[in-house]
Amino acid sequence: MALGPRLDLRQTQALVMTPQLQQAIKLLQFSNLELAAFVDSELETNPLLGRDETPADGEAAPAPAQELSDDAQTAVEAAGSEGDGRLDFGGDPAAWHAAKPRPAPTEDLPGLDQTLSKPKTLREHLLDQLAVDIADPTDRMIGAELIEMIDEAGYLAGSLDELAVRLACPVARLLPVLARVQQFDPPGVAARTLKECLALQLQDRDRLDPAMQALLDNLPLLAARDAAALIKICGIDAEDLADMVAEIKSLDPKPGLAFDTMLATPVVPDVLLRLLPNDSWAIELNSETLPRVLVDRRYYAELGGAARDKEARDYIAERMQQANWLVKALHQRATTILKVAREIVRQQDGFFRHGVQHLRPLVLRDIAAKIGMHESTVSRVTSNKYIATPRGLFELKYFFTASVASARGGEALSAEAVRFRIKALIDGEREAILSDDRLVELLHGEGIAVARRTVAKYREAMHIPSSVQRRRNQSLFA
Secondary structure, eight states, rough: OOOOOOOOOOOEEEEEEEEOHHHHHHHHHOOEEEEEEEEHHHHOOOTTTOOOOOOOSSSSOOBBSSSSOOOGTTTTBBBOOOOSSSOTTTOOOHHHHHHHHHOOOOOOOOOOGSOOOOOOOOOHHHHHHHHOOOHHHHHHHHHHHHHHOOOOBBBBOOOHHHHHHHSSOOHHHHHHHHHHHHSSSSTTTTTTTTTHHHHHHHHHHHHHHHHHHHHHHHHHHHHHHHTTHHHHHHTTOOHHHHHHHHHHHHOOOOGGGGTOOOOOOOOOEEEEEEETTTSSSEEEOOGGOOOOOOEEEHHHHHHHHHSSSSHHHHHHHHHHHHHHHHHHHHHHHHHHHHHHHHHHHHHHHHHHHHGGGGOOOOOHHHHHHHTOOHHHHHHHHHHHHHHEEEEEEEGGGGGGGEEEOOTSOOOOHHHHHHHHHHHHHHTOSSSSSOOOHHHHHHHHHHBBOHHHHHHHHHHTTHHHHHHHHHHHHHHOOO
């Protein structure tokens, strides 16, 4: 059979991942903060987009440019806006964007009573004490350098050798000043190790006796709960050891955090769930997390009439296409989130009504099959999305758990529900500490078929010590 080149014409169909399709997929997995940042960047670069400042208290809104479903009407709105007469900016798109009317900022400035003072930082607190307690100029300069090396937890984070080189002085010259700084408030500040931090606090309480020093010298044994070894090393009895351990537990291992505390950013829910009087669930999107953008069609008409060359007209058309795409993508994202959330609530109705012990096994495939979407879409939608419920705030991914078979042939249980039951049994321990084998027996008695290694895995995942360690803790640290 002879081989030779030839030309064939074939027609096939293939899905092409356009840049807009790729961006739409990314929008699905954006958190509300990431989405807000993305929309802000689009508003800065697209003159045909504007933020909808219409109050949501019932005032008449501009006529929408495209009709949205009731589920997502708070997500996006496209509307015309008032123009300001005939505009002529030639073919310069940058001039059109700069001249686009923008709403004036309406944020109120803080009142005078809100600007008078602020909490002192750890550094400021230490420098105030340095100015009072150390008079020698050289010692004060060394003290200031040492304070600059203290981290937010209150520990000396740098090397004294490096500081000595930088200041051109021996380390022995720094040590007396460090000892002075370590006497500052809060007790334990400027320590180089946990042992030194605890010792400084005990010294401040006049509780650093030889037995306590021996206990600090053997912190690894304390962490291992080796009471017998500690009693022998410290030369004390079990009652004294329990008192010393209680003293150690009352100390602050990170004294600096009392000053330089960072405010945690609260999680804002994407979906709101509430129970109606008729015992059904009301599920809605949180309008506070949904960007409200407008497509300025009247301004588009003005710019189109003022365009003088093909480059300008192409720019306007591209910006209009991008603006319409963003409105459509936001709409689609909002409706998809709501659709997934509704199905999750339907599947996990027992959890919302009765608690975590009624959490059902659920995988992405279950939701995808019910709403007619791909598993990857459900995965993106549930990433970094939160729902506020009568039982608290949960990430949507929380409701997807593996299944544990029932010992009685009934419906399988959620792994999260089994973990909850294991924790409840251990929390209920009094004098009788439950081993993993005993936990397996109790769970089998409740109809939960689970292996010992699974109980151990769940227990370790919840950072619960073994039965041997819990028994030791109970006898020593009760």
